Every structure is written in C-alpha cells, then in structure tokens.
Amino acid sequence: MxxxxxxxxxxxxxxxxxxxxxxxxxxxxxxxxxxxxxxxxxxxxxxxxxxxxxxxxxxxxxxxxxxxxxxxxxxxxxxxxxxxxxxxxxxxxxxxxxxxxxxxxxxxxxxxxxxxxxxxxxxLQGLTVQYLFHRTVPLKSGDTVLFHAAAGGVGLIACQWARAMGIRLIGTAGTDEKCALARAHGAAETINYEREDFVSRVRDLTEGRGVDVVMDSIGAATFDRSLDCLRPVGMMISFGNASGKVPPFDLSILGAKGSLQLTRPTLxxxxxxxxxxxxxxxxxxxxxxxxxxxxxxxxxxxxxxxxxxxxxxxxxxxxxxxxxxx
CATH class of the missing domain: 3.90.180.10 (Medium-chain alcohol dehydrogenases, catalytic domain)
Known part of the structure; x- marks a missing residue:
C-alpha cells in the first residue's frame, strides 16, 4: 500500500x-x-x-x-x-x-x-472554454460575446481564445485592475460592473443590437440583466453560480425578450x-x-x-x- x-x-x-x-x-x-x-x-x-x-x-x-x-x-x-x-x-x-x-x-x-x-x-478551466466556444454554441469570427468574471481563471483563457478566433469579447469584472488584466489578455472591451450598468454599456458598445452570446458563471446576481444584453434569438449560457443559484423563472420571458435561447451546461x-x-x-x-x-x-x-x-x-x-x- x-x-x-x-x-x-x-x-x-x-x-x-x-x-x-x-x-x-x-x-x-x-x-x-x-x-x-x-x-x-x-x-x-x-x-x-x-x-x-x-x-x-x-x-x-x-x-x-x-x-x-x-x-x-x-x-x-x-x-x-x-x-x-x-x-x-x-x-x-x-x-x-x-x-x-x-x-x-x-x-x-x-x-x-x-x-x-x-x-x-x-x-478544468481550459476545457470549459473549449466546450463553451466549440461545443455549446459554435462561435465564429465576428461574433460578439459578453463574458462575466473575465479576469478569473476561465475568463483570462476565454479572452485569449476569443482573440485568437477573431471574436469580440466584452468582459466584466469588479475592479479597474481586473478590467485592465482582461484587456491585456484579449478582451476587446471591459465593463467594471461596480461602477457601470453593464446592460446599458453593452447596448452602447453594440449600437443597441445586443451580443450574440452571454457566458455567465456568476449566476443569481447577473442572470436577469444578462438576458437584456442579448440580441433577438441570442444564446444565454449559464455555466456557474458563484453568487448563488439562478431561481426558477417563467420561460415565457425568453419569448418576450426576443425568442432567446438558454442552456445550463457542465464540463x-x-x-x-x-x-x-x-x-x-x-x-x-x-x-x-x-x-x-x-x-x-x-x-x-x-x-x-x-x-x-x-x-x-x-x-x-x-x-x-x-x-x-x-
């Protein structure tokens, strides 16, 4: 033994x-x-x-x-x-x-x-980015993604992977230092959610259109407003719940907000x-x-x-x- x-x-x-x-x-x-x-x-x-x-x-x-x-x-x-x-x-x-x-x-x-x-x-973090970008919803050059917690382990890998694929990644983080770190790793734009309303900022950055995909590991604190960041028929990927589990909600909300798609995958x-x-x-x-x-x-x-x-x-x-x- x-x-x-x-x-x-x-x-x-x-x-x-x-x-x-x-x-x-x-x-x-x-x-x-x-x-x-x-x-x-x-x-x-x-x-x-x-x-x-x-x-x-x-x-x-x-x-x-x-x-x-x-x-x-x-x-x-x-x-x-x-x-x-x-x-x-x-x-x-x-x-x-x-x-x-x-x-x-x-x-x-x-x-x-x-x-x-x-x-x-x-x-774990790199394989998570792999399935988010290539298996959950296959992304392509020119797509726009909102990625929460962009300065974390998964986030910094995602920033770089997005840059390599020609994807425009808008990252959120809780401090200016973390936002700078995400940009240094390839985020096209960043939002300090402690100082800015990320929904309004996303709409500004996309000229009102919204993003193609939201990738959210935060959970309860960001879920509802993340839906408001999506373009019609956009995809919400909820892959974590650092702030708590997303509470039950009425699925008809997805239709009212633009026939949105929603998935909750695991690695x-x-x-x-x-x-x-x-x-x-x-x-x-x-x-x-x-x-x-x-x-x-x-x-x-x-x-x-x-x-x-x-x-x-x-x-x-x-x-x-x-x-x-x-």
Missing amino acids: TQTRAIIFETPGGPEVLKLVTREVGAPGPGELRIRHHACGLNYIDIYQRSGVYPMPLPQVPGMEGAGVVEAVGEGVTHLAVGDRVAYAAAPPGAYCDVRVMHAAQVCRLPDSIDFRTAAAMM FTHIARHEDCQAMAAQLFGMVETGKVAIRIGQEFALADVAEAHRRMEARATTGSTILLP
Missing part, C-alpha cells in the same frame, strides 16, 4: 472544515490508474461541493483537477503507461492529495512542452466520453503550445494551506488560476 496526504471534509461548511489527513492508497483496478500529483488545481466547483451547494457523499476529498506522473495502470488501460506525464479534469472529486487512484478515461498524456504547474492550472457532460475528452484536451494543448493561450497562475498554495486558498477565492481576491502544491 502507498501512503498519501489528503485534504478531507466530513461535513459541509466553511473553509475551516477542510483538514489534512494521511491515508493509504491501493493498486488501480480495471480501467484505473494511480497518479502521483506534482500540482493540483483549485476551482469554484470545489467551493460549491465543500459548502454543500452541490451535496456530496461524506467524508470527501475535494478537487477535480491535477497533473503528475502515472505510477501504475490497471487492466484495460491502453492509452497511458507507467511513467507518463499526465493531466486531467475529471469527476469524481479527489485531487487534493499526493497520490490517488482514479478512472483513466479522462486522464490525458501531457506534452513535454507544458509543465505540471501550468497543466494543473488549465485543465463533465462534455468530457464523459473518452474520445471527446481526449480530442478536447488535444485542442487545448495546441492552443497553449502555439502561444495563442498563456495560462496565468495568480496564486499558489501548499496543500496544507488549502483553507486559506478557499477563503481568498470566495472573497474574489484571486485572479487567473489557483494551484495547490503537494
């Missing part, structure tokens, strides 16, 4: 419920592998799970993203071998640890040109099939290797300091990606 340090929580709650323990890790079973992490990613979904917004079986090791080296493979695993450098974003949780056994299907071989820290910072639906996950990761790796997308790591924390990492993320005191170092 192999020993690992892991972060667990035994009851939903604040960052204080996270604690460091030592446990044993066995050999991988059929379709599984054992990975030794060099870095792990921290994402807002971890906070949803820890706080109870997304109920989880308990006790639970959080974390959906990591990068490291394969130590062992189980029967039937053919796309990876012992010693391979790998990275993943995958369910179920369990990444906040030194070593874990997990399903192999969503684990991807990492190109030599991408280091472990970068990989751990980009898999884990899009990567559920092995072939889809590997193809999506290959496109993400290509964007990073060619320099079209640079991954900005805004914060690094030791695994044992994960509670502080959660506090800062919940306080919106982070920019770019956040990683944990075992």
Whole structure:
C-alpha cells in the first residue's frame, strides 16, 4: 500500500472544515490508474461541493483537477503507461492529495512542452472554454460575446481564445485592475460592473443590437440583466453560480425578450466520453503550445494551506488560476 496526504471534509461548511489527513492508497483496478500529483488545481466547483451547494457523499476529498506522473495502470488501460506525464479534469472529486487512484478515461498524456504547474492550472478551466466556444454554441469570427468574471481563471483563457478566433469579447469584472488584466489578455472591451450598468454599456458598445452570446458563471446576481444584453434569438449560457443559484423563472420571458435561447451546461457532460475528452484536451494543448493561450497562475498554495486558498477565492481576491502544491 502507498501512503498519501489528503485534504478531507466530513461535513459541509466553511473553509475551516477542510483538514489534512494521511491515508493509504491501493493498486488501480480495471480501467484505473494511480497518479502521483506534482500540482493540483483549485476551482469554484470545489467551493460549491465543500459548502454543500452541490451535496456530496461524506467524508470527501475535494478537487477535480491535477497533473503528475502515472505510477501504475490497471487492466484495460491502453492509452497511458507507467511513467507518463499526465493531466486531467475529471469527476469524481479527489485531487487534493499526493497520490490517488482514479478512472483513466479522462486522464490525458501531457506534452513535454507544458509543465505540471501550468497543466494543473488549465485543465478544468481550459476545457470549459473549449466546450463553451466549440461545443455549446459554435462561435465564429465576428461574433460578439459578453463574458462575466473575465479576469478569473476561465475568463483570462476565454479572452485569449476569443482573440485568437477573431471574436469580440466584452468582459466584466469588479475592479479597474481586473478590467485592465482582461484587456491585456484579449478582451476587446471591459465593463467594471461596480461602477457601470453593464446592460446599458453593452447596448452602447453594440449600437443597441445586443451580443450574440452571454457566458455567465456568476449566476443569481447577473442572470436577469444578462438576458437584456442579448440580441433577438441570442444564446444565454449559464455555466456557474458563484453568487448563488439562478431561481426558477417563467420561460415565457425568453419569448418576450426576443425568442432567446438558454442552456445550463457542465464540463463533465462534455468530457464523459473518452474520445471527446481526449480530442478536447488535444485542442487545448495546441492552443497553449502555439502561444495563442498563456495560462496565468495568480496564486499558489501548499496543500496544507488549502483553507486559506478557499477563503481568498470566495472573497474574489484571486485572479487567473489557483494551484495547490503537494
């Protein structure tokens, strides 16, 4: 048996419920592998799970993203071998640890040109941008997108991806500094939602037409007004709820506001099939290797300091990606 340090929580709650323990890790079973992490990613979904917004079986090791080296493979695993450098974003949780056994299907071989820290910072967020731009509603050059939280980890990748595709991305953020960061990464325009009404500003920027697509991970605080930013038959993509879940609403509102479209996707639906996950990761790796997308790591924390990492993320005191170092 192999020993690992892991972060667990035994009851939903604040960052204080996270604690460091030592446990044993066995050999991988059929379709599984054992990975030794060099870095792990921290994402807002971890906070949803820890706080109870997304109920989880308990006790639970959080974390959906990591990068490291394969130590062992189980029967039937053919796309990876012992010693391979790998990275993943995958369910179920369990990444906040030194070593874990997990399903192999969503684990991807990492190109030599991408280091472990970068990989751990980009898999969940980069694959999210991939499905938003290419699978949820295929975007094309000349389209206009309103992207909330444009200075976050997903947002900074989206700004760059949009620039590479010739998409006009209008980003929102809560400070002038975050707005400047989004513009530096490719946002065509930015809106400080603490000082400006983003609906009026979007209408000004689009000469009254509205945007083709809104991509909103904020949730309750921005949902209703985001609908007012869309052109007729535009698409609202609600892919997160950092400010709380969107409450139930009357679907006829979509018709009244211009036959709007609405979807609530998740990454884990899009990567559920092995072939889809590997193809999506290959496109993400290509964007990073060619320099079209640079991954900005805004914060690094030791695994044992994960509670502080959660506090800062919940306080919106982070920019770019956040990683944990075992």
